[in-house]
Amino acid sequence: MLTARPLPAFADNYIWLIEDGRGRAAVVDPGDAAPVIAALEERGLELGAILVTHHHPDHVGGVADLCACHPQVPVYGPHDSPAACVTIALGDGAIVDVLGTPARVITVPGHTLDHIAYFIAGDADGAPLLFCGDTLFGCGCGRIFEGDARMMHTSLQRLAALPGHTQVCCAHEYTLGNIEFALTVEPANDDLRRRSETDRARRARAEPTLPSTLALELATNPFLRDGAAAVRAAAMARAGRELAHDHEVFATIRSWKDVFR
Ligand SMILES: [Zn+2]
Structure with a gap:
């Protein structure tokens, strides 16, 4: 069974540390090597893989330093990534071995054109895990920098179709x-009101609000709720048509x- 924990980096990034419970680890989007190296040392873990979702520096900036310490470790990433650090290029539907467990690649362009997500199906012991980078956030979604709204919408719909108990591991708080x-x-x-209370209390205790679950996102995240009557009505009032x-x-x-401010 794989487990995932967020390592805080920069002002509000999370680098996800995946552990297999047998002393091996993988990291997702290491924008900074230092928190990863510290966590590996503290927990006595051997690094087995680096997974990258897209090319932004706060997601790949630590890869070179990690590879300098761990030259044999594969760096998985999008096949169309402008980032030079990717050593194993992945397209939609590719299956990646993450510490002995298969992860499925889902292409989710919109925030950037090269964006991918990694989905690890759960087993009897653990829930499915989704590493979605800057595509889906807790109660939000990424800004559209390189794609367009229709592309981002399609990408989010693909993630929305995953099982409700999927743990959603986003890259920012x-x-x-x-x-x-x-x-x-x-x-x-x-x-949404209940979530507001729960997550405010978590942040007051300096705890992460993530991972969330896909079921919670479907119930509260307006970017997954374009079919909900109240969201449609609010959007039409905003658009005036x-x-x-x-x-x-x-x-x-x-x-x-x-x-919005
Ligand atoms: Zn980004």
Whole structure:
């Protein structure tokens, strides 16, 4: 069984440390090598793999230093990545061996064009794990830098189709700000209000709000809720016109969030 824990990095990044319970580890999106090296030493772990979701420096910046210490470790990443550090290039549907457990690659362009996610199906002992980089966040989604809203919407829909008990391992601690926006879109959502209380209490204790579950995201995250009547109504009020398609609702909510303070 694999487990995952977030290693804080920079102001609000999480590098995910995956452990197999037998002394081996993999890391996802090591933007900085220092927290990874510290965690490996502290926990007595051998690094077996580096997984990269996309090319942004806060996700790949530590790869070179980690490879200098661990030259045999494979660096998995998108086949179309501009990042030079990727040694094993992956396309949609590729299966990667992560510490003896298969992970499936899901291409999720939108935040960047080269973005991929890694899905590890659970077994009887553990829940499925999703490492989604900057595509899906706690109660939010990534900004659209290289793709377009329709592309991002399709990517999020692919993630939304995964099992509800999937542990959602996002790359930033943005949850509280995202909840504030979500409550503006959907103020009467009781699941969202409960989440707001729970996650505020976690942050007050300096604990991460992640991983969340996909079921919680489906119940509270406006970027996965373009089919919900209240979200559609809020988007149409914002746009000032009828929005016939789910991707138009998504695009409206995403543009709204871009200017939300
Ligand atoms: Zn990014």
